[in-house]
């Protein structure tokens with residue numbers, strides 16, 4: 068890590084992820100496309116006490132293969148200081164809310180966030196419900212009508228059992244390739260075009276049973292999320308925090 072940061076092993080996670088990914092990209096990774104994390108300098112007692120699951124998993128070994136993976140959403144629903152969203156009566160707290168950590172969450176802060184903002188949201192929920200005195204009605208939108216509409220349940224036609232699975236795998240691959248640790252403008256633009264194709268394929272797919280209805284509903288949400296992340300990436304003109312774009 069000394070090669071990548073003056074902070075060495077104490078570098079923030081975005082720096083560390085890019086360092087690992089660069090090592091892998093430049094051919095210095097393991098055969099499984101990872102790198103070795105060396106825990107040899109940590110006394111066994113400390114490891115056992117502080118990272119028990121890892122200690123058990125290692126079974127006496129002191130190295131472990133690692134590679135970067137997504138494990139937190141920095142973006143999310145916009146909230147104000149009382150956890151209120153733009154929908155009256157709808158509050159958001161925790162990982163689903165965006166903006167708390169800026170562009171880069173520091174290690175260990177997510178649970179603190181959940182506790183702090185969960186508490187604020189809870190208090191606000193009590194206050195708001197007393198004030199409202201009734202259950203707020205969520206506004207009916209075209210999208211909600213489409214998701215709940217029975218027409219999806221009664222469509223008939225030729226069904227390819229693998230079609231939804233194929234769209235899901237394609238979408239996951241697109242997201243993995245374009246929004247991984249190091250992004251490129253061309254990659255994000257291509258991903259946006261790919262999403263349009265998946266959306267068309269999804270819209271054309273006749274849903275004939277309940278499992279397919281659930282799967283296609285989830286795919287629509289995954290597509291929306293991917294689109295929002297890519298659009299945000301494209302509108303961000305500089306690399307900052309976890310968004311690193313060449």
Ligand SMILES: Cc1cc2nc3c(=O)[nH]c(=O)nc-3n(C[C@H](O)[C@H](O)[C@H](O)COP(=O)(O)OP(=O)(O)OC[C@H]3O[C@@H](n4cnc5c(N)ncnc54)[C@H](O)[C@@H]3O)c2cc1C
Nearest residue numbers: 137138139140160161162163174175176177178179180181
């Ligand atoms: C591998 C890993 C390690 C982590 N390590 C740490 C760490 O060491 N320290 C730290 O601070 N943070 C860590 N985090 C991050 C932290 O765990 C999460 O940010 C935090 O748990 C988010 O809590 P949450 O309550 O906001 O969301 P979640 O824990 O995701 O809770 C959301 C809940 O809503 C439910 N749900 C979803 N959709 C629906 C629906 N339609 N209807 C009803 N329920 C629904 C889900 O099932 C889930 O139970 C880690 C995350 C990962 C993935």
